Amino acid sequence: MKSKFFIFVALMALSSLLLSACVPAPGGPAATDVDGKGTAPAESLTLTSTPWALQAFGGADVSLAALQGRNITLEFRADNRVGGSSGCNTYAGSYTVDGEKLTFSPLISTMMACEPAVMALEQAYQTALAKTASYRIADNQLNLLDTNGQVLLTFAPLESISLEGTNWVATGVNNGKQAVVSIQSGTEITALFQDGKLSGTAGCNRYTTSYTIDGNNITIAMPASTMMMCAEPEGVMEQEQAYLAALPQAATFQIREDRLEIRDAGGALLASYMAASEGLVGNTTPPAEPVTLVSNPWVLSSVGASEVSLTALEGGQVTMTLARGQVNGSAGCNNYMGSYQVDGNQLTFSPLASTKRMCAEGVMAVEQAFLAALEKTASYEIHDAQLVLLAADGQTLLTFTVQEVVPLEGTEWAALSVNNGKNAVVSIVNGTEITAMFDGQKVGGTAGCNRYSAGYTTDGDKITIELPLSTMMMCAEPEGVMEQEGAYLAALSQAATYAVRDGQLELRDAGGALLVSFTGQ
Structure with missing residues (x-):
């Protein structure tokens, strides 16, 4: 009987211990069961637990x-x-x-x-x-x-914000004189990092470039931009130049709350931003800017009722840029330039000048039809981001779409012409291909017969390319391919400046002589 009593007391004590385990400690959270799954409650907010x-x-x-x-x-x-x-x-x-x-x-x-x-x-x-x-x-x-x-x-x-997918608006820029200054009133500089591509507005022009990140380290390639000139507000072009020059110096980035800072390798602040709107993917597309005759470079998409096919360009482009009464671009093989007059939607072109290269028959046919159409232009229309040039009777002559800005790095470039080392720039030999891909450290591609590679550096529009290394094959055909390759590889190491315009890249020597021209693929 006594043993049964002790067993009863022991069971009661054990029950008390088990029940006490289910009672919350003083000041502690009560146990909860959300949706019957035993999910633990969310962590309580404190002053320091979140921005x-x-x-x-x-x-x-x-x-x-x-x-x-x-x-x-x-x-x-x-x-x-x-x-x-x-x-x-x-x-x-x-x-x-x-x-x-x-x-x-x-x-x-x-x-x-x-x-x-x-x-x-x-x-x-x-x-x-x-x-x-x-x-x-x-x-x-x-x-x-x-x-x-x-x-x-x-x-x-404050919701967490990531570098990518957030629409950033600049609040300060390093002016290149060891000072970070506020963005000018009446201007806006934006940045959107997405899938290795950085783009936005630099204050006057749209820009684009590529980037890579590793932890909080960031490398930004030299930006390419549209080529408009903005007279107002005063200083906007200097601000734009400072911003675009700052980007390739980036070495690290930091996001704190809704602010982004980009700094150089020495820790100096290059640009500061704040997140706009919600700062999240799906809410980051900036409002579309109005498309005007001069707001963007244009790329030809069709030639009126002509039977000329743009497939003959084999990936090349016919382009047109209009600004301050001057027009220029690529007609497919040759570059052209001249002036234009606009009055309302009336548009006419002066007689145009062009280079004198020879290309494949199909390319020359496209070029001839394009230049002839420009001479006949009497008016223009813009709708759905397309530019249409019309004849005096209202018939469509040419249709263009907005040309995307092409960066130096990450673009596959195909050579159009090469300086032959005899003070002449000649077209690429028929049946051959010369290509170049700049990846931030090396440029490589095919030189017509052999593959090549070389290191390079850029500083603004200046470029230095090391002496290229190449494979050692010998190509007998087509005739002249090896001489062309020798001239091309020799030209690369003479490069002093580069310019990307209308989807084309030009490398020039220190005296301004053209070494190689490329078109973006």
Whole structure:
């Protein structure tokens, strides 16, 4: 009987232990069972567990619309440092927390100037921080309170932002004189990194280039851009040049809250950005810019009612760029240039000058039909991003589409002509092909018979190409292929400058003489 009693007592004690395991400890979270799956509850938010984005000014009739999708942010760090973006400038300081009591030290900030409405928001925000006496976190929100318990500012957790797929808007650019300056009022510089391609607007022109990343290291190739000239606002072209020159110097990047910084190998800041809109894929396409006669280079897509086929170009392009009364481009084989007159939708071209190379019969037929059509042009229309040139009777002569900007690096270039070393630039021998691919460190391809490779460096529009190495085959046909190859390989190492325009690449020597011309494939 006594043994049964002890067994009963032991079972009761064990039951008490098991039941106590199901009771939450004082101050600890209660056990929950979400959807009957035993899923653990989400981790509770704390001051330091996430960066915060401002949602509203408490009790004040202040609108955040002036930020145009940008964020005012606040980040508490474990070392009692605080920082973020106040809309235009970044700020930093320290904070003291004791239970729910919270105060900020006097803050320091950068000194950029933005639109008056943004500056007003920034001042109101920093004033509210100075009045903060306590905080409360509830319903996934952080409220900062004054000494009377009134809400000053309300924040929500800031969504994480990645480099790629985010529409970045520049806030500062290194001007090349050891100074980072604010973006000029009335201008916008943007950047979109996506699948190894970087593109955007540089203030006046659209640009594109390639990039690679490894951790927080980044390499950006020399950008290619459209070739428009913007007279206003004053200084926009100098700002654009500084920005495009800064990009290839990039060595590292850092994203903090909704800000991106790109720095060179020495740690100097090259460009700073803030995320626009939501900053997420699917919401990053910038509004389409209006297409005008002079806003983009054009590439020929069809020749009116002519029986001429563009397939004869074998991947080459007929191009046209119009700017400030001057027109130029590639007619398929030769480059052309001249002037144009426009009055409303009336458009005429002066007699055009062109180079005198000879190409395959089919290419020359396309070129002749194109130049003849330009002479007959009387007006133009633009619709659905297409340019249509019309004759005096309204018949379609030529149809163009907007030409994509072609970067030096990552493009497969096919040579059109080569300097033969006798002060003459000659077309590629029929039945041969010369190609070049620049990958950021080496250029390689076929020289007509043999494969070749060489190291190269760029600095702005300057280029230096090392003496190429090649395989050692001998090709007997077609006649002249080996002499052409020798001239091409010799020309590469003389290169001093390069220019990409209208889908074509030109390499020139230090005296400005043309060495090789290519077309992008």
